[in-house]
Amino acid sequence: MAKELFHPDIDQIDLSAVLDALSDPTRREIVAYLSEVGEDSCGSMSPFSSKTNLTYHLARLRESGVTRTRIEGPRRLISVRAADIEQRFPGLLPSILTAVRAADPG
Amino acid sequence: MAKELFHPDIDQIDLSAVLDALSDPTRREIVAYLSEVGEDSCGSMSPFSSKTNLTYHLARLRESGVTRTRIEGPRRLISVRAADIEQRFPGLLPSILTAVRAADPG
DNA sequence: CCATAAGTTCAATAACTATTGAACAATAGA
DNA sequence: TCTATTGTTCAATAGTTATTGAACTTATGG
Secondary structure, three states: OOOOOOOOOHHHOOHHHHHHHHOOHHHHHHHHHHHHHOEEEHHHHOOOOOHHHHHHHHHHHHHHOOEEEEEEOOEEEEEEOHHHHHHHOOOHHHHHHHHHHHHOOO | OOOOOOOOOHHHOOHHHHHHHHOOHHHHHHHHHHHHHOOEEHHHHOOOOOHHHHHHHHHHHHHHOOEEEEEEOOEEEEEEOHHHHHHHOOOHHHHHHHHHHHHOOO
16 A cells, blocks of 8 residues: 555646536535635545545646645545645636535535 | 536636546646636637647536537637636646646746 | 528547445554 | 454446538528
8 A cells, every 4th residue: 555646747738627626516625624624534435435436536637737646554545635636737726616515605 | 609608607616626627637728828818719818738638638628617619600719717717726727737837838 | 492501419439527336455552 | 453443446327518421401692
């Protein structure tokens, strides 16, 4: 399980990939949740989807550059690369998070 | 050809649909172009893709609520629903257009 | 009415998406 | 060392996406 996880460099973060990643409601919920709590494990996101499916969605978020996953023991701690995304695409993430909160309060 | 074209009401514009529509580079180019010129016909967008494919992409933009298409004689005039999108998802479209211009100057 | 210009529809295609369950791997703690 | 916890990999599936060419429709102008 000590595999290296791929993360694109800031300059390699692609707008199509980011918008694609954020076009899925489950992934937006995950990103909104992580934005609130800062960092959390895959297991804490079980309300959002099945374990297998979470692996898939979290990989898409990570590979697009939206999130960062670091390995700590048997679990993965995931966080939103808010500063990186803001640097690359100013205003994008805030506007999407605002929309998510408006649509899905609480 | 005097068919009624579907356009979602402002309140029905869905974030997933909008992000999905804008996750495609061809469609982003179209939106960026239309944002500059204000309104133009399908035919003027031939540099972006084939005629058939443009019908497809323009339908996706229209059905997601990103653009409006009005019929004038034998042609369709398309424009970006900038104010509607701004009202529904503040800041979203400007941030994406900024990114498009930065990636694709000229 | 006829020709042309502007777009659409249709069927086909190859590629990708989200989702599932079963089996597996890796770590930490008793 | 055994075991529970955490998450991954794999194969399968049903649905969607972007793209194409051929045939069609509709409106305008001569």
